[in-house]
Amino acid sequence: xxxxxxxxxxxxxxxxxxxxxxxxxxxxxxxxxxxxxxxxxxxxxxxxxxxxxxxxxxxxxxxxxxxxxxxxxxxxxxxxxxxxxxxxxxxxxxxxxxxxxxxxxxxxxxxxxxxxxxxxxxxxxxxxxxxxxxxxxxxxxxxxxxxxxxxxxxxxxxxxxxxxxxxxxxxxxxxxxxxxxxxxxxxxxxxxxxxxxxxxxxxxxxxxxxxxxxxxxxxxxxxxxxxxxxxxxxxxxxxxxxxxxxxxxxxxxxxxxxxxxxxxxxxxxxxxxxxxxxxxxxxxxxxxxxxxxxxxxxxxxxxxxxxxxxxxxxxxxxxxxxxxxxxxxxxxxxxxxxxxxxxxxxxxxxxxxxxxxxxxxxxxxxxxxxxxxxxxxxxxxxxxxxxxxxxxxxxxxxxxxxxxxxxxxxxxxxxxxxxxxxxxxxxxxxxxxxxxxxxxxxxxxxxxxxxxxxxxxxxxxxxxxxxxxxxxxxxxxxxxxxxxxxxxxxxxxxxxxxxxxxxxxxxxxxxxxxxxx
Ligand code: BG6
Numbered sequence: 001x002x003x004x005x006x007x008x009x010x011x012x013x014x015x016x017x018x019x020x021x022x023x024x025x026x027x028x029x030x031x032x033x034x035x036x037x038x039x040x041x042x043x044x045x046x047x048x049x050x051x052x053x054x055x056x057x058x059x060x061x062x063x064x065x066x067x068x069x070x071x072x073x074x075x076x077x078x079x080x081x082x083x084x085x086x087x088x089x090x091x092x093x094x095x096x097x098x099x100x101x102x103x104x105x106x107x108x109x110x111x112x113x114x115x116x117x118x119x120x121x122x123x124x125x126x127x128x129x130x131x132x133x134x135x136x137x138x139x140x141x142x143x144x145x146x147x148x149x150x151x152x153x154x155x156x157x158x159x160x161x162x163x164x165x166x167x168x169x170x171x172x173x174x175x176x177x178x179x180x181x182x183x184x185x186x187x188x189x190x191x192x193x194x195x196x197x198x199x200x201x202x203x204x205x206x207x208x209x210x211x212x213x214x215x216x217x218x219x220x221x222x223x224x225x226x227x228x229x230x231x232x233x234x235x236x237x238x239x240x241x242x243x244x245x246x247x248x249x250x251x252x253x254x255x256x257x258x259x260x261x262x263x264x265x266x267x268x269x270x271x272x273x274x275x276x277x278x279x280x281x282x283x284x285x286x287x288x289x290x291x292x293x294x295x296x297x298x299x300x301x302x303x304x305x306x307x308x309x310x311x312x313x314x315x316x317x318x319x320x321x322x323x324x325x326x327x328x329x330x331x332x333x334x335x336x337x338x339x340x341x342x343x344x345x346x347x348x349x350x351x352x353x354x355x356x357x358x359x360x361x362x363x364x365x366x367x368x369x370x371x372x373x374x375x376x377x378x379x380x381x382x383x384x385x386x387x388x389x390x391x392x393x394x395x396x397x398x399x400x401x402x403x404x405x406x407x408x409x410x411x412x413x414x415x416x417x418x419x420x421x422x423x424x425x426x427x428x429x430x431x432x433x434x435x436x437x438x439x440x441x442x443x444x445x446x447x448x449x450x451x452x453x454x455x456x457x458x459x460x461x462x463x464x465x466x467x468x469x470x471x472x473x474x475x476x477x478x479x480x481x482x483x484x485x486x487x488x489x490x491x492x493x494x495x496x497x498x499x500x501x502x503x504x505x506x507x508x509x510x511x512x513x514x515x516x517x
Pocket of ligand 1 (some may be wrong): 200238257
């Protein structure tokens with residue numbers, strides 16, 4: 001048997017399946033109303049609406065479903081649809097735009113002008129929704145400080161039906177205290193099963209593929225521990241700057257914006273024990289165990305185990321770019337970090353004594369997200385002329401983006417007569433070559449999982465709080481020891497201190513150029 005498509009692996013997917021899409025991309029979802037608060041925001045136009053359009057185009061969405069944008073701007077339905085159309089044209093590849101599909105998609109969209117904190121607009125929203133008992137998703141793409149108030153308004157306006165769910169965009173809070181408050185306030189209105197805390201990294205194909213790699217192959221598990229693995233690196237490098245989000249970013253910084261959520265969630269999937277089945281609570285319980293076993297970085301350790309950086313003017317792809325302090329919306333003397341690298345451990349039986357290095361930054365040399373699993377060297381060399389150190393240890397590189405794939409670095413014999421010469425070669429699994437189909441955006445999967453009522457790929461309340469609990473001493477340490485970000489030139493791999501941090505341990509960052517580019 002060549003291939004078997006294991007479909008609907010999540011038991012929760014059984015709920016709400018109403019057919020199969022003509023394109024064979026899984027089940028269509030039941031008709032829904034998606035209400036997007038922050039309906040004119042960057043995320044809505046850049047990600048949410050283009051992703052909904054793609055699922056619609058793939059035949060996954062029932063055509064009676066509705067999308068309602070809600071925000072303070074005064075806009076007619078027509079004016080809103082015009083902006084949606086502009087956003088689709090800007091953010092989707094040309095070959096995915098089809099006039100008939102666009103027209104039909106726009107027909108599903110309407111707009112409500114609404115004051116999230118005041119009285120205006122709520123009656124209109126109620127009238128638009130009517131008393132339908134279809135799935136109702138309230139997507140809060142707003143600042144987190146109004147998550148609680150919006151939920152209270154939803155309750156007061158009697159808009160919550162039996163099939164309502166709420167989606168909370170990250171960041172959930174600014175620190176542990178604010179995260180707890182938000183979770184508490186939202187929890188007063190919605191049950192935990194109806195709260196979907198989104199981390200779009202969990203919707204990425206290659207991040208989910210980590211589960212397949214680890215738990216659908218017997219090959220890796222016996223080696224997946226500190227006895228055979230020397231260290232693990234997780235890098236999320238971006239070439240973009242703050243992209244007009246200066247106001248938000250300057251108050252957040254890379255640790256809050258990326259490490260607290262995306263990097264720690266990926267690390268959980270790398271480090272967790274096999275769950276008994278791919279079911280929501282089983283997976284979340286295992287992730288939670290990793291978060292609560294994270295070796296704390298105490299305040300006084302921040303100088304040795306973390307590096308903060310901030311980009312200065314430089315060049316990306318040969319084009320000059322300004323430094324962080326010259327970006328719009330950034331305070332002139334800001335000490336917000338746009339880069340962070342750190343070293344941590346997982347204090348449990350499997351990982352004891354083995355470091356995990358995490359690194360993320362904006363305006364770095366290339367856009368690359370990857371997990372690098374560095375195995376230990378062979379214990380003894382049988383090859384004349386090669387010491388065991390000269391036999392390069394195996395390295396498994398899981399490339400999350402771009403060019404998703406898995407590369408296994410191995411020692412091989414160089415072909416040809418004469419002495420036995422060894423060389424490193426790479427076994428390469430490229431997803432795009434293997435599966436010749438469009439790789440959906442992470443949001444496409446997650447937006448429909450909300451409708452399906454499938455929360456496996458979303459964060460549970462305790463996960464978010466545990467992640468903040470681990471992050472907080474780092475933030476406190478930076479403040480207490482006045483650790484200002486070190487400058488790095490845009491287009492490089494961050495401050496030299498980040499290289500020094502890993503080199504102190506006689507290791508180096510895996511910065512090889514993507515073999516597919
Ligand atoms: C978001 C961050 O969550 O993730 C952004 O707020 C970041 O700052 C983005 O650019 C990265 O996502 P992706 O999918 O482009 O890697």
